[in-house]
Amino acid sequence: EAGVTQFPSHSVIEKGQTVTLRCDPISGHDNLYWYRRVMGKEIKFLLHFVKESKQDESGMPNNRFLAERTGGTYSTLKVQPAELEDSGVYFCASSHLLIGGYEQYFGPGTRLTVT
Amino acid sequence: AQKVTQAQTEISVVEKEDVTLDCVYETRDTTYYLFWYKQPPSGELVFLIRRNSFDEQNEISGRYSWNFQKSTSSFNFTITASQVVDSAVYFCALRVHNTDKLIFGTGTRLQVFP
Numbered sequence: 001e002a003g004v005t006q007f008p009s010h011s012v013i014e015k016g017q018t019v020t021l022r023c024d025p026i027s028g029h030d031n032l033y034w035y036r037r038v039m040g041k042e043i044k045f046l047l048h049f050v051k052e053s054k055q056d057e058s059g060m061p062n063n064r065f066l067a068e069r070t071g072g073t074y075s076t077l078k079v080q081p082a083e084l085e086d087s088g089v090y091f092c093a094s095s096h097l098l099i100g101g102y103e104q105y106f107g108p109g110t111r112l113t114v115t
Numbered sequence: 116a117q118k119v120t121q122a123q124t125e126i127s128v129v130e131k132e133d134v135t136l137d138c139v140y141e142t143r144d145t146t147y148y149l150f151w152y153k154q155p156p157s158g159e160l161v162f163l164i165r166r167n168s169f170d171e172q173n174e175i176s177g178r179y180s181w182n183f184q185k186s187t188s189s190f191n192f193t194i195t196a197s198q199v200v201d202s203a204v205y206f207c208a209l210r211v212h213n214t215d216k217l218i219f220g221t222g223t224r225l226q227v228f229p
Binding site for chain 2: 003004009031033035040041042043044045048055056058059089091093095103104105106107108109
């Protein structure tokens with residue numbers, strides 16, 4: 001079974017540009033999460049989807065970030081316009097709604113560098 | 116407020132040494148869950164263990180063991196007879212009841228030298 005995949009693995013953009021990150025959860029997982037780790041700091045929660053609905057978006061830093069999950073499958077996280085402080089590693093995770101308890105399975109992350 | 120502290124930023128050991136990674140958590144909730152994840156050089160976070168707040172039994176899985184102590188709000192992780200493949204960043208995380216989000220510590224980078 002394929003794990004959580006994320007694309008791209010690395011993105012370098014200039015301040016003011018737009019970037020879209022993609023996450024494909026494990027097949028059948030209704031829960032999808034986005035987290036971010038800024039250099040040297042803790043991994044911080046951004047938001048949580050249950051299927052296509054946003055369950056909790058309390059961690060989204062500001063309105064430059066837009067997350068979508070159309071059809072309840074893959075998700076995208078768009079940053080527009082990007083700022084220097086947006087640099088970091090963006091992780092996606094998924095879990096099954098009813099099975100498996102509370103383990104979240106993480107992807108390898110997308111390293112975003114804003115110059 | 117909830118918080119996880121991993122005071123050890125980096126630890127270096129020589130192969131076959133035992134090493135303990137510390138994790139201290141803060142929460143006022145009585146029902147919560149604690150996790151450890153491993154981040155190898157490939158980047159993904161690999162789930163290692165989950166404990167709930169009502170189960171203070173220590174757990175052993177091969178060379179890995181976990182010591183959960185509510186009295187000190189700690190959930191420490193010990194690797195016995197460390198190996199080079201154990202080199203990674205290890206994250207401790209907390210999840211409180213009725214939420215799904217994980218609250219992570221800053222991670223501990225473990226380097227095991229041959």
